[in-house]
Amino acid sequence: MAEAPARPADELDLQAANGSPARIGRPVLRYGGADRTTGAQRFVADLSFPGASQVALVTIPVGCAEIVGVDSSQARRVPGVLDVVTAAELPSPMPRFGPSHQDRPVLAAGGVNFHGEPVAAVVAETTDAAQAAARLMRVDFRELPGVYTLDAALAPGAHLVHDPSIRPGDPRAERNVLEDALYTWGDVAEAQAHTDVVVEHDYTFPMVTHFPIEPGGTVVVPTEQGGLDVYSPVQHPYLLQRTIASVIGLPLNQVRVFAPDPGGAFGGKQNPKLEPLMAFIALRMRRACRLVLSLEETFHAMRRAGCRIRARTGFTRDGELTFHEVHADYQIGAYADVAPRVMAKGSYVAAGPYRIPAVRIAARAVMTNTTPSTAFRGFGSPQVAWATESQLDAGARLLGLDGLEIRRRNLVARGEAFVRGASAARADGEWRESLEKAAELVGWGEPLAPNRGRGIAVGIKPGATSGLSQSLVRLLCDGSAIVYAGTSDMGQGARTLWQQIVAEELGTPIDRVSVISGDTGTVPFDLQTSASRSTVFMGSAVLEACRDVRRRVLELYAETTGVPAEELDEAPGALITPDGRLSLPEAAREALGTLRGEFIGQGTRRLRGKGDHPLGGDAAFYEFNATAIEVEVDRETGELLLTKHVSVSDVGTELNALQVVSQDEGAAIMGLGHSQMEQLLLDEHGRIRNLGALDYRIPTFNDVPLELVTAAVENHDGPGPYGSKGISEGALLCTAGALGAAVAQATGVVIRDLPLTPERVWAALRDAEARSRADAELRSAP
Amino acid sequence: MSAGGLHDLQTVALTVNGSERTVAVPAHRTLLDALRDEMGLTGSKTCCAEGECGACTVLLDGRAVNACLVLCAEADGHEVTTVEGLSERGLTDLQEEFLNAGAVQCGFCIPGQVVSAEYLLRGNPSPSEEQIREALSGNLCRCAGYQRIVRAVQATAARRRGDRG
Numbered sequence: 001m002a003e004a005p006a007r008p009a010d011e012l013d014l015q016a017a018n019g020s021p022a023r024i025g026r027p028v029l030r031y032g033g034a035d036r037t038t039g040a041q042r043f044v045a046d047l048s049f050p051g052a053s054q055v056a057l058v059t060i061p062v063g064c065a066e067i068v069g070v071d072s073s074q075a076r077r078v079p080g081v082l083d084v085v086t087a088a089e090l091p092s093p094m095p096r097f098g099p100s101h102q103d104r105p106v107l108a109a110g111g112v113n114f115h116g117e118p119v120a121a122v123v124a125e126t127t128d129a130a131q132a133a134a135r136l137m138r139v140d141f142r143e144l145p146g147v148y149t150l151d152a153a154l155a156p157g158a159h160l161v162h163d164p165s166i167r168p169g170d171p172r173a174e175r176n177v178l179e180d181a182l183y184t185w186g187d188v189a190e191a192q193a194h195t196d197v198v199v200e201h202d203y204t205f206p207m208v209t210h211f212p213i214e215p216g217g218t219v220v221v222p223t224e225q226g227g228l229d230v231y232s233p234v235q236h237p238y239l240l241q242r243t244i245a246s247v248i249g250l251p252l253n254q255v256r257v258f259a260p261d262p263g264g265a266f267g268g269k270q271n272p273k274l275e276p277l278m279a280f281i282a283l284r285m286r287r288a289c290r291l292v293l294s295l296e297e298t299f300h301a302m303r304r305a306g307c308r309i310r311a312r313t314g315f316t317r318d319g320e321l322t323f324h325e326v327h328a329d330y331q332i333g334a335y336a337d338v339a340p341r342v343m344a345k346g347s348y349v350a351a352g353p354y355r356i357p358a359v360r361i362a363a364r365a366v367m368t369n370t371t372p373s374t375a376f377r378g379f380g381s382p383q384v385a386w387a388t389e390s391q392l393d394a395g396a397r398l399l400g401l402d403g404l405e406i407r408r409r410n411l412v413a414r415g416e417a418f419v420r421g422a423s424a425a426r427a428d429g430e431w432r433e434s435l436e437k438a439a440e441l442v443g444w445g446e447p448l449a450p451n452r453g454r455g456i457a458v459g460i461k462p463g464a465t466s467g468l469s470q471s472l473v474r475l476l477c478d479g480s481a482i483v484y485a486g487t488s489d490m491g492q493g494a495r496t497l498w499q500q501i502v503a504e505e506l507g508t509p510i511d512r513v514s515v516i517s518g519d520t521g522t523v524p525f526d527l528q529t530s531a532s533r534s535t536v537f538m539g540s541a542v543l544e545a546c547r548d549v550r551r552r553v554l555e556l557y558a559e560t561t562g563v564p565a566e567e568l569d570e571a572p573g574a575l576i577t578p579d580g581r582l583s584l585p586e587a588a589r590e591a592l593g594t595l596r597g598e599f600i601g602q603g604t605r606r607l608r609g610k611g612d613h614p615l616g617g618d619a620a621f622y623e624f625n626a627t628a629i630e631v632e633v634d635r636e637t638g639e640l641l642l643t644k645h646v647s648v649s650d651v652g653t654e655l656n657a658l659q660v661v662s663q664d665e666g667a668a669i670m671g672l673g674h675s676q677m678e679q680l681l682l683d684e685h686g687r688i689r690n691l692g693a694l695d696y697r698i699p700t701f702n703d704v705p706l707e708l709v710t711a712a713v714e715n716h717d718g719p720g721p722y723g724s725k726g727i728s729e730g731a732l733l734c735t736a737g738a739l740g741a742a743v744a745q746a747t748g749v750v751i752r753d754l755p756l757t758p759e760r761v762w763a764a765l766r767d768a769e770a771r772s773r774a775d776a777e778l779r780s781a782p
Numbered sequence: 783m784s785a786g787g788l789h790d791l792q793t794v795a796l797t798v799n800g801s802e803r804t805v806a807v808p809a810h811r812t813l814l815d816a817l818r819d820e821m822g823l824t825g826s827k828t829c830c831a832e833g834e835c836g837a838c839t840v841l842l843d844g845r846a847v848n849a850c851l852v853l854c855a856e857a858d859g860h861e862v863t864t865v866e867g868l869s870e871r872g873l874t875d876l877q878e879e880f881l882n883a884g885a886v887q888c889g890f891c892i893p894g895q896v897v898s899a900e901y902l903l904r905g906n907p908s909p910s911e912e913q914i915r916e917a918l919s920g921n922l923c924r925c926a927g928y929q930r931i932v933r934a935v936q937a938t939a940a941r942r943r944g945d946r947g
Binding site: 027029030032033034036037042043045046210214215262266292294490491658661665666669670699701704 | 892925
C-alpha cells in the first residue's frame with residue numbers, strides 16, 4: 001500500500017522543495033501568489049478602462065411576471081445617463097444562448113422567469129449615475145403564478161417555466177421536466193428475494209449559492225476592426241468566445257476574450273450569463289462598457305441544484321447490498337445552463353462506489369422559476385451521495401453493523417464495476433485504502449465521550465468524459481521558458497503545475513518558467529476549466545509540448561554540431577550525447593548558435609467521447625474520497641461542534657502537495673457549508689429571502705473543525721502526468737453523509753434534510769423526546 | 783448645513799499609506815470606493831459591501847475597519863493604511879508566511895486577511911489559535927484556506943518573537 005501520511009502543513013518542507021531538483025510532488029510556492037498577498041493582482045473590477053461607460057441592471061421584485069411596459073423617461077433624465085437598453089433595443093426575436101439548450105435570452109423578453117433576471121440595463125458615464133437611474137426605472141409587470149418548488153413545478157396544470165414554443169420538438173415541452181435519466185441494471189424484483197432488510201427514506205439537499213468572494217463582472221470594448229474585446233473572469237474563455245461570436249454574428253478571430261483570474265469560481269463562472277448582453281450594449285454604444293456585479297447579483301447568477309431523493313435499499317443480513325433504487329429530482333431553475341448534465345452525471349453515480357447486483361436510478365431535471373442552477377463543485381454528486389450514504393448507515397443500524405464495516409463489505413475493488421450494464425464504470429483505484437486511512441485517522445472504534453458521535457462516508461465523482469487541451473511551450477535561448485495554457489487559474493493553482501512540469505521536463509529552474517493564460521488571442525484552445533480536468537488534460541498537453549521541444553532540440557543539435565541524430569537521445573531535462581549528458585538548456589543554447597531564436601513545442605490532449613454512452617463517454621478518471629467526522633452535539637441548542645474532520649482522497653500522484661492540501665481542506669469546508677448552514681430560502685413571490693452576506697451564512701474561521709486533517713492515497717495510477725488524477729472536488733462529495741451519521745450516533749436521531757442547522761437538530765431532538773415520552777406513556781397506560 | 787444634492791462634492795484630506803491625499807467626493811462615497819476609484823488603490827476588494835466579508839479591510843488610524851462601512855468623509859484628517867501600504871518595502875514576513883502555508887488560493891480575500899492579521903499581531907504578538915480565529919472571523923474565504931491562514935499567522939508570530947520556526 002502506498003504511503004499516505006497525514007500532513008499538517010508544518011510537515012511540508014518548503015525549503016527542501018525550493019532547492020530540490022525533483023520538482024514533481026513537492027510543495028512548490030504558488031505562481032502569482034505574491035501578488036495576491038500585496039493587492040497587486042488585478043481582478044476584473046481592478047482593471048482600468050478610461051472612458052468606459054458604466055452599466056447597471058434593472059430587475060423587478062418577483063420571480064415570475066409578464067412585462068407590461070418599461071418607462072425609462074425619469075431614468076433618462078439623470079445627468080450622465082447615456083442610454084437605457086430594454087428588449088426593444090435588442091434584436092427581435094431575442095437571441096438566446098446556452099451550452100446545451102439555447103434557451104437563455106440575452107435580456108428578459110416579454111417576461112421574467114426568475115427573481116433577479118434583468119429586464120433592462122442603464123448605461124451612464126458613472127456608476128453612481130447608472131445606479132441612480134436604474135432605481136428610477138418604472139417597470140410595469142403582471143405577476144404570474146410562478147413555480148418555486150419541486151412540488152409546484154410537478155403539479156398537474158403547473159405554470160410552465162418555458163413556453164413550449166422555445167422547446168420545439170421536445171416531447172416533454174408541456175411539462176416542467178427538462179430532461180430525465182434512467183440507469184438500470186440487474187433485476188430489483190429478483191434481488192428482493194435474497195434481501196433480509198429494506199430501508200426506504202426521503203432526503204433533501206438545499207439550493208446553495210457559490211458565493212465567490214469576487215462577484216465579478218464584464219467589460220466589453222469594441223475594436224477598431226469591428227470586433228469585440230471581452231473581459232470576464234470566466235472558467236471557459238473559449239466557450240465565451242464562441243457564444244459571443246455566435247449571438248453577434250462575428251468570426252471567432254474578431255472576438256478576443258481576456259479572462260482575468262477569477263477570484264473564486266467553483267463552477268459558477270463556467271458558462272456565459274450577462275456577457276452577450278454587454279456585447280450588444282457595447283456595440284450599440286460604440287465604446288467600452290463595464291458592468292461590475294454585486295454579491296447579491298451573483299446570487300441571481302449561479303447556484304447549485306437543490307435535490308429531493310427517494311431511496312429504497314436492500315441488504316442481506318450480512319450487510320451486503322442486494323438492490324438500490326433512487327429517484328432524484330433536481331430543482332434546476334429557469335434556464336437549462338448545464339443543469340441537465342449535472343442531473344445526468346450526478347445521478348449516474350447515485351448508487352455509489354458499491355457492488356450492487358440490481359439498481360434502478362431515475363432522475364429528472366425539473367425547471368422552476370428560480371436562479372438558473374449550474375455547475376458547482378461536485379457536479380450533482382453530493383446531492384445523491386447524501387441519500388445513498390445515509391441509506392448505508394440506515395442499513396448498518398438495523399443490522400448492528402457500523403458505518404465502516406458496512407462500507408468494507410460493499411466497496412468495489414480495483415477493476416470491479418460499480419455501474420453495470422452496457423456502459424459499465426469500473427473502480428480505477430484502490431479505494432479501500434482511502435476508507436481505511438480515514439477510519440484510522442479519525443480514531444474509528446475508540447471510545448466516545450458523551451454526546452459525541454462519528455460517521456464515515458465515501459463519495460465518487462466522474463471526471464471529464466471528453467476533452468481537448470492544447471498548449472505551446474517556448475524554450476528561449478537563455479534557457480528560460482514560456483508556457484501557453486488556456487486553463488483559468490481560479491485558485492486551484494494550475495499555472496504552478498505547468499511550471500513544475502516544464503521544470504521537470506526541460507530542466508529549467510521553476511522561477512524561469514512563466515505562464516500565459518486568459519487570452520484567446522494568444523493562447524491555444526482549451527475546452528474548459530472544469531471537472532478537475534486540467535491536471536490531467538492540460539497537464540498532459542504541457543508535458544507533450546515539452547517533449548516536442550526536447551525532440552526539436554535534439555534535431556537541431558545534430559544539425560548544428562554534426563553529431564548524427566541516431567547517436568543522440570533525450571531525457572527529462574537533458575540531451576544525451578556520445579560525450580555524456582548535457583543539460584537541456586545548455587544543449588538548446590549550443591544548438592541555436594549565434595542566431596539564437598527559440599524552440600516551440602506543441603502538445604495536445606484529446607479525449608473523444610463515445611456516442612452510445614449515456615454520459616457521452618467514459619470518465620477519464622474518478623475522484624474518490626472518504627470522509628470521517630467526529631461531532632459533539634449540544635442537546636440544549638442543537639449546535640454541532642466538529643471535533644475532528646478527516647478527508648482522504650485517492651489522488652494518483654500529488655504534483656504539488658501543498659496545493660492538494662489546500663484543495664482538500666477548501667472542499668471539505670465547503671462541504672460543511674451545505675451540510676451545516678447554507679440554504680437559499682425563497683418567499684411566495686420566488687424572491688431570495690436571504691440575499692447577501694448578512695443573511696446567507698457560509699463557513700467562517702469559527703466553523704473550521706477543531707482538527708481538520710487531510711491525507712492523500714498515492715498509487716500513481718491516474719491518467720494524468722506522472723500518474724496524477726484530478727483532485728479538486730473529492731473532499732466535499734460525502735461530507736454531508738459523514739456528518740449526518742455522526743450526528744445520528746451522537747443523538748440517536750436521524751435527520752434526512754440538509755442543512756443540519758442548530759434549529760433543525762434541536763427540533764429533531766425535541767420531536768424525538770416527545771415521541772419517546774408518548775411511547776412511555778402508552779406503555780405505562782393500564 | 784443645507785441639504786446637499788446627491789452629487790455635491792466634498793473635499794476630503796486624508797493620509798493614505800503615508801502620503802497626504804485630497805479627494806473631492808459626494809457625501810455617500812465610501813472609503814473603499816474612494817480608495818479604489820479615486821486613488822487607484824485596488825488592493826482592497828469589494829465583495830459584500832455591507833461589512834460582512836472583510837475583503838476591504840484597511841487600517842484607519844491603526845485600527846482594522848471595513849472600508850465599505852466608512853464614509854470617505856469620515857476619514858477626513860485621519861490616517862489610512864491599505865494592503866499596498868503594508869507591502870511598500872516588498873513582502874512582509876506575514877505575507878511570506880501566507881505563501882509558505884499555502885494560504886493563498888484565488889487570492890481575492892487575501893489582502894483583507896493580511897490587513898486583519900497584521901492588526902491582530904500588532905496588538906497581540908502571541909495570539910492563541912482561538913484568538914486568531916476570532917480576530918479573523920470577519921474575513922470570509924470561500925476557497926477556505928482558514929486552517930492555512932491560522933498557520934501563517936502563527937508562523938509569523940513565532941518569527942517576530944525570534945523563535946526558530
